[in-house]
Amino acid sequence: MHSDTSSSQPLAHSPIWQALQAQAAEFKQASLKGLFAVDPQRAERFSLELPEFLLDFSKNLLDQEVFVNLLRLAEEAELPRWCADFFAGKPINATEGRAVLHPALRGGLQEDIEIDGDFVTAQVEAELERLKKFVVLLHNGALTGYRGKRFTDVVNLGVGGSHLGPQTTIEALRAHRKGDVAVHFVSNVDGTQLTDVLAGLDADSTLFIVSSKTFTTSETMTNARSAHAWLQRAMPEVDGEVLLQQHFAAVTSSPDKAQQFGVLPERTFRFWDWVGGRFSLWSSIGLPIAIACGFENFRALLDGAASMDKHFREAPLETNAPVIMALLSVWYCTFMGYPAHAVLPYEQALHMLPSYLQQADMESNGKSTTRAGVAVDYPTGPLIWGQTGINGQHAFYQYLHQSPEVVPADFIGSVAPGHDLDGHHEILLANMFAQSQALMNGVDAESVASELAAKGLSQEEIKRLTSFKVHRGGKPSNTILLKELDPRSLGALIALYEHKIFAQGVILQIYSFDQWGVELGKGLANKLEPKLAAGDLSGEDSSTTQLIEYYRRKKNGAVMSTELPEVAVAESAGEQA
Numbered sequence: 001m002h003s004d005t006s007s008s009q010p011l012a013h014s015p016i017w018q019a020l021q022a023q024a025a026e027f028k029q030a031s032l033k034g035l036f037a038v039d040p041q042r043a044e045r046f047s048l049e050l051p052e053f054l055l056d057f058s059k060n061l062l063d064q065e066v067f068v069n070l071l072r073l074a075e076e077a078e079l080p081r082w083c084a085d086f087f088a089g090k091p092i093n094a095t096e097g098r099a100v101l102h103p104a105l106r107g108g109l110q111e112d113i114e115i116d117g118d119f120v121t122a123q124v125e126a127e128l129e130r131l132k133k134f135v136v137l138l139h140n141g142a143l144t145g146y147r148g149k150r151f152t153d154v155v156n157l158g159v160g161g162s163h164l165g166p167q168t169t170i171e172a173l174r175a176h177r178k179g180d181v182a183v184h185f186v187s188n189v190d191g192t193q194l195t196d197v198l199a200g201l202d203a204d205s206t207l208f209i210v211s212s213k214t215f216t217t218s219e220t221m222t223n224a225r226s227a228h229a230w231l232q233r234a235m236p237e238v239d240g241e242v243l244l245q246q247h248f249a250a251v252t253s254s255p256d257k258a259q260q261f262g263v264l265p266e267r268t269f270r271f272w273d274w275v276g277g278r279f280s281l282w283s284s285i286g287l288p289i290a291i292a293c294g295f296e297n298f299r300a301l302l303d304g305a306a307s308m309d310k311h312f313r314e315a316p317l318e319t320n321a322p323v324i325m326a327l328l329s330v331w332y333c334t335f336m337g338y339p340a341h342a343v344l345p346y347e348q349a350l351h352m353l354p355s356y357l358q359q360a361d362m363e364s365n366g367k368s369t370t371r372a373g374v375a376v377d378y379p380t381g382p383l384i385w386g387q388t389g390i391n392g393q394h395a396f397y398q399y400l401h402q403s404p405e406v407v408p409a410d411f412i413g414s415v416a417p418g419h420d421l422d423g424h425h426e427i428l429l430a431n432m433f434a435q436s437q438a439l440m441n442g443v444d445a446e447s448v449a450s451e452l453a454a455k456g457l458s459q460e461e462i463k464r465l466t467s468f469k470v471h472r473g474g475k476p477s478n479t480i481l482l483k484e485l486d487p488r489s490l491g492a493l494i495a496l497y498e499h500k501i502f503a504q505g506v507i508l509q510i511y512s513f514d515q516w517g518v519e520l521g522k523g524l525a526n527k528l529e530p531k532l533a534a535g536d537l538s539g540e541d542s543s544t545t546q547l548i549e550y551y552r553r554k555k556n557g558a559v560m561s562t563e564l565p566e567v568a569v570a571e572s573a574g575e576q577a
């Protein structure tokens, strides 16, 4: 166990905690409009400008006194010490006995660290060099399939942290693509996804990357085996082991398992136990990013994240962007009792960011035990959800504006557009600014009535309609306005959220870097899988028994397709012949 953890006093119900609880009750009724009215400096006071973006957190339900108390909470939670321990490589992931060192992957440490006799920086640089060479060979056509065709398509087989980071990043950097190798992702064990992706591909020019920290994840390994079978059907004359050597690469922290599977050591890229899956996009797991966007852009992404590491390490709490975002999240989730938080990018390229942050945040802070091993009696992290803001406006924003629930939100946009079409970007940004303004100010009954009167409605109609058109307002939000959505600023943005998640966990005295809750379901699925075909169900609950029995009955009557796309294989094999 991390040696210092047990010394932390429980913060829940401490005097500062109680003070914040009292303020939370008061601020639930506060008017955001009123808070702006009494403080002409409010926007400036509650904003931070960093090299990559402006963080405006002025539209939040707090004043200077609450802010100061939140900062005191962070101090009492010993956040600066935890931060120092994190960057020093202490085993702060105590339940797994591991250090947490994703900043080391991007040059974000202040000093190099030795783990198990090796300095991490040298290991990281050596692996990055291997990635770089591989990407160059792939881009210049030197890497070919068994029959000599250059690889034009790469399929990443991975799930969770071995999928979301790379795909979110590649989508975000769509204006920064390099080379002509297309990258595809298959994460779902539902064969529909692999079938769809493979249907458009030629086996001769397809390279698979099996991305899995553990190299045991059943979804990924099943997809890997099916991908191999697809290659084998396309090239029946070729030895199966040769296909694995020629058409597969692997990214893993268990290289021995990748080699047992049949991937060549020179095509196996490593990362380490001290990199959590959901924080691994900066490691070799980022290989698809380097393929799609070029190694230089991958480096720039790492550099941007390193600049956020430095900021998080060095900035005082009151001007530290991840700390402020963590405190706001604690304020809403734990003290105000608002369980959800919306992530609303006003950039099509960031459309996967809400999904990415769902894993990063919820898998980290969805916990119910404090570091001292006792049950929490407070919420530890929000339910993260969202989608591109502009689409959300035409779908769920009604709820944000007029439901009695309060859902704090992050609006994320970019000054520079990622395209060259006239007129679009101004509309997009005007909508983003308007939405946070509308959520903040709302519209009261008096304003509604005068607006309706101006339209010539009768007094009776005005009376009937007014209450429906009132918007309570007071709905809080942050706005993150990037200068540009480039690799560097994306790196900083993602690292901002990573450190927010860590800081929130420290303040709430939970461990953010394990994920025991994921294991339970995995184990049960492994146990139930053979029972779908046949076997004794007597130990199962009646609902599970009913579902499996229904499945067994109907399966016999249905056409169950477990085969991969024969048509696609036949076509691609035909082309090659």
Ligand SMILES: O=P(O)(O)OC[C@H]1O[C@H](O)[C@H](O)[C@@H](O)[C@@H]1O
Pocket: 159, 160, 161, 162, 211, 212, 213, 214, 215, 216, 217, 220, 277, 278, 363, 515, 518
């Ligand atoms: O990379 P892998 O070992 O295949 O793991 C993939 C995913 O598996 C589980 O769902 C974990 O909870 C995730 O954190 C992890 O990213």
